[in-house]
Amino acid sequence: MALYKLFSHSVEIQYKSYFLSKATLFTILIAIFNLTLPFIVAFNSKGFWLQSHYFYEQPSIRSTYDYLLIAETDDPSINIICGEAAVLNSETIEHEENCVETQIQEQDFDKDGKNDIIAFKLHLIVPKERTITYIILILGIDLLIMTTCPLQMQSLAIINKEFAVHPNGLKYYGDIQIYQTVHLPCFQNMVDTTYNSSIFSYKSGYKNTVDSILEEYLSRDVITTVTPIFSRNQNGLTGTMDLNIVLKISEIQIRYLPSLLQELKWAWPQYLSLLFIFYCFFNRIKRFVFSKRLLMAWKIVPWSKNN
Secondary structure, three states: OOOOOOOOOOOOOEEEOOOOOHHHHHHHHHHHHHHHHHHHHHHHOOOOOOOOEEEEEOOEEEEEEEEEEEEEEOOOOOEEEEEOHHHOOHHHHOOHHHEEEEEEEEEOOOOOOOOOEEEEEEEEEOOOOOOEEEEEEEEEEEEEEOOOOOEEEEEEEEEEEEOOOOEEEEEEEEEEEEEEOOOEOOOOOOOEOOOOOOOOOOOOOOOOHHHHHHHHHHOOOEEEEEEEEEEEEEEOOOOEEEEEEEEEOOOEEEEEOOOHHHHHHHHHHHHHHHHHHHHHHHHHHHHHHHHOOOOOOEEEOOOOOOO
8 A cells, every 4th residue: 555745844953062163153154144145146236226116107287278389480570479478578479469269178088087188279370471480389287196206397398390381280199298307206295396386487688588488497307298199281371370289198107216115125035035045055065064074063963862
């Protein structure tokens, strides 16, 4: 009749020596190496500390209904200015009546309380015998991130387009993204409002209003950009121009500085995996040294009467 293994256990053989002995010093050195070498190997292999991390979130973006549109014509002295005309000098305000039928719409398709699209429509009346050669649209938006790293800031969506032939319409589809020059700091139970201030302010020291706004905006560490998806020009001399700008709001990748606990959670498994390998390796060394009597120690066998 066959026999089956039901249970087993190991026999423990001990090696004992005095505290002040070469065997004890050897054991202490092995323990130190076993604890430190896994850390040294893991650290030098790079990626031990989690110095950067990211998360995905669809931010809550709403229009502030502030905008500035500058349409340049083939005559440098005639530009069409729409929107925040109060920040411009009196020479450019005279063409504001060319901007009619301005619309800014927000749409939430999935009904989750966050806008999925911001649409900007504008009908321009082009001065007689003039054509549009270049436009730049600066649209004010309010951005809110509420999960891992709360952030609220007033930002801009900037669209510019140059025309090689006479345009009478532009359809533009873009995606709002975040551009970071530094990692986003995470403050526990606190919303970062460092950049929660309007950028539509005119500095008297600047002759060009757009340069003033863009220079202040681009000096920030965190800004929003518009990635073009598709654009189409409608050509022809009709004396008008229709702008149809559609900006999509999707999930955005956001980089941030992880906390100390998050770094330890990342580093601890790397250390433990190497610690186990070194533990098995050094145990074999100790077994060889003591079993071959390379260091003086008393061997304690459970079934031996004379220990």
